Structure formats: structure tokens, C-alpha cells
Amino acid sequence: MAWTIGNMYLTESQMQGNALEVHRYFRERGWSLNAIAGTLGNMEKESNINPGLWQSLQEGNYSGGFGLVQWTPATNYTNWANANGYGITNPNGQLYWIHNLSASSGQWIVTSTYPMSFEAFRVSEESPEYLASAFLKNFERAGAEVEAERRQCARKWYNYLLENGDDGIIKKAVEWARNIAADDSHGYSQANRWGPDYDCSSFVTQAYRSAGLDIGGGAGVYTGNMIPYFTAAGFEKVYDVDLITGAGAQAGDVLLNIANHTAMSLGGGRIVQASSDRGHPEVGDQTGTEIYETNFYSYPWDCVLRYKGGGGVKPPEPEPLYITRWIPG
Numbered sequence: 001m002a003w004t005i006g007n008m009y010l011t012e013s014q015m016q017g018n019a020l021e022v023h024r025y026f027r028e029r030g031w032s033l034n035a036i037a038g039t040l041g042n043m044e045k046e047s048n049i050n051p052g053l054w055q056s057l058q059e060g061n062y063s064g065g066f067g068l069v070q071w072t073p074a075t076n077y078t079n080w081a082n083a084n085g086y087g088i089t090n091p092n093g094q095l096y097w098i099h100n101l102s103a104s105s106g107q108w109i110v111t112s113t114y115p116m117s118f119e120a121f122r123v124s125e126e127s128p129e130y131l132a133s134a135f136l137k138n139f140e141r142a143g144a145e146v147e148a149e150r151r152q153c154a155r156k157w158y159n160y161l162l163e164n165g166d167d168g169i170i171k172k173a174v175e176w177a178r179n180i181a182a183d184d185s186h187g188y189s190q191a192n193r194w195g196p197d198y199d200c201s202s203f204v205t206q207a208y209r210s211a212g213l214d215i216g217g218g219a220g221v222y223t224g225n226m227i228p229y230f231t232a233a234g235f236e237k238v239y240d241v242d243l244i245t246g247a248g249a250q251a252g253d254v255l256l257n258i259a260n261h262t263a264m265s266l267g268g269g270r271i272v273q274a275s276s277d278r279g280h281p282e283v284g285d286q287t288g289t290e291i292y293e294t295n296f297y298s299y300p301w302d303c304v305l306r307y308k309g310g311g312g313v314k315p316p317e318p319e320p321l322y323i324t325r326w327i328p329g
Helices: 012-027 033-047 075-083 091-101 118-122 128-140 147-164 169-182 200-210 223-232
Strands: 235-238 254-257 261-267 270-274 291-295 303-307
Touching (some): 033 128, 075 091, 147 169, 169 270, 200 270
Antiparallel strands (some): 254 303
């Protein structure tokens, strides 16, 4: 993606491209996805996420707002940019200023409603909506708050970046899983579970590894230890999914029954899973239902894991384990 910059209002597609650039810059500097989304919710309402936008399109009106966060007067930013070798529309200069100077310049003022420092804001795991309000109150102090809209935009950007940010990890994992399910050269096997055949846990694990995610555990990952390995790689347990009906499940969510089975949500009431060899131990899917897509059902599931980005210290590598069970179709 590349930036779209100019004194104009952007389309949704152009904003998406710019949002990915903002995400990439801040993620490299340790920001949480939630904080980036909260900031983008404000940027959308301020500037269409456009570093070249002047308030009311009045180009050169330095007493009005300018740039990604509509610094007002514009000279609050442009004087610094000119003194530090940045063109005033250069997005890297604007993002550098936000990351490094928001606190020291006095732009970020801690309020009693949102009593967090800018450093704490950048890494916060509060909801995108909460952080959109925090950025509004502590940074923007906008005349036209439209707070509810900023919060809605923050959630929109959170969902968009969750699927398309971090080089599209969720999107790539889902695509890999669907492609494997559609290719009958891949079937179900517990004995040879890391390709070309898979069992339920190796299937879900390999989907995310193929997307570039570093999930530990080697060949020893199984349903009983997926939680520590997946959470160390940036997943979190989420509690907004109805485990009976599947309502709230998003594409890429990992559905887990710790003792027996796991599957991947495709969203829209659909899942993909490695289920059973259907009595065919030979390589490949002999029936089309060893690895396949189907409607959501209650296994029953114990929990849902959702990729949130990041990742921390991994648990110790286990000895290879193959404790897993197949389920009848």
C-alpha cells in the first residue's frame, strides 16, 4: 500500500490504504492494535486519515486545522516540520510528531475521565472505543466531538486491521485453511498430522504458521496445550461469542474443546475443520469430508481464541505429543 495525500476528502478504499500505513508505523514502535484503532477513529473524523488535508479545504490557512490530527492552528505542526526537514504533508513527520512529541509538547493533557499518560495510552489494551474517547478528550479536545462516531470508527478500524494488518495474518490463515479443505490431496490423519494430512489441532496450528505466525510447540501442539501456545503468539480468549449458536464468531477465531477438538471460524455461521478419516487411513480426503467447511455447531466448545496481534514469551517446547481425538461427521 502507499499513501494517498492531498487537500481532498478520501474514499473508503483510500482511507484503508492510509490506515494500513499508520498501523505499520505505530506497530513497529510498540503501539497496541487497540490504541492504533482508537487513534484512527479520531483521524477519520478529523482528516479522513489524510496528512494533506486542510480544515474546510482552505489550503494555506495556517490559523485553521491541518494534517492527520488537524493540528490547530496548523503552525503547531508546520513550524516544527519546517524546522526539522519535513515537508508539511510528509506523513512520516506527522506520525513521528504524534509518537514522540504528543506528551512533551503539551498536546496530550491527562484528564480525570481518562487518567492515562500518553505512554500508557500507546500500549493500552482497553477497548478501541474507550481509547478513541481517551484520544479525543486528552489529545484532540475537538470543538465538534462527535464522540459516538469516533468510537464507531475505532471499532471499524480495529476489525479491519485485525484482518488486514500485521501483513494480513488472519486473512492468510483463513485462505490457507479453505484451500486445504478444498484440495482432496489433503485428508485427516493422527499418525501423519503435519502434512499432507492433518488432524484438528495441527490443521488450525499450521494455518496460522503458514500465515507467518510464530506458534511454538513444534510437532507437540495438540488441543490440550493450544491455549498457552496460541496466547503466547498473540491470541486472547474472547467472551463475545455464543458457544451454542456461534453468534459473534469472527473469521479466524479458534474454537476449542480442550479435551477433544478444535476448528476455525469462517464467520457468517461457518467453520472449517479437520474431522475424521472416515475409515480411510490412506493419504488424502477420500470422501470430501475429512477436512471440510460446514455450518457452525455446538461441539460443545470450551472457549474461543482470537488473534489480537503481538505475542510474548513462549512456553517451554514440549516433547512430541499426539494426544488428539477424531470426531464423527
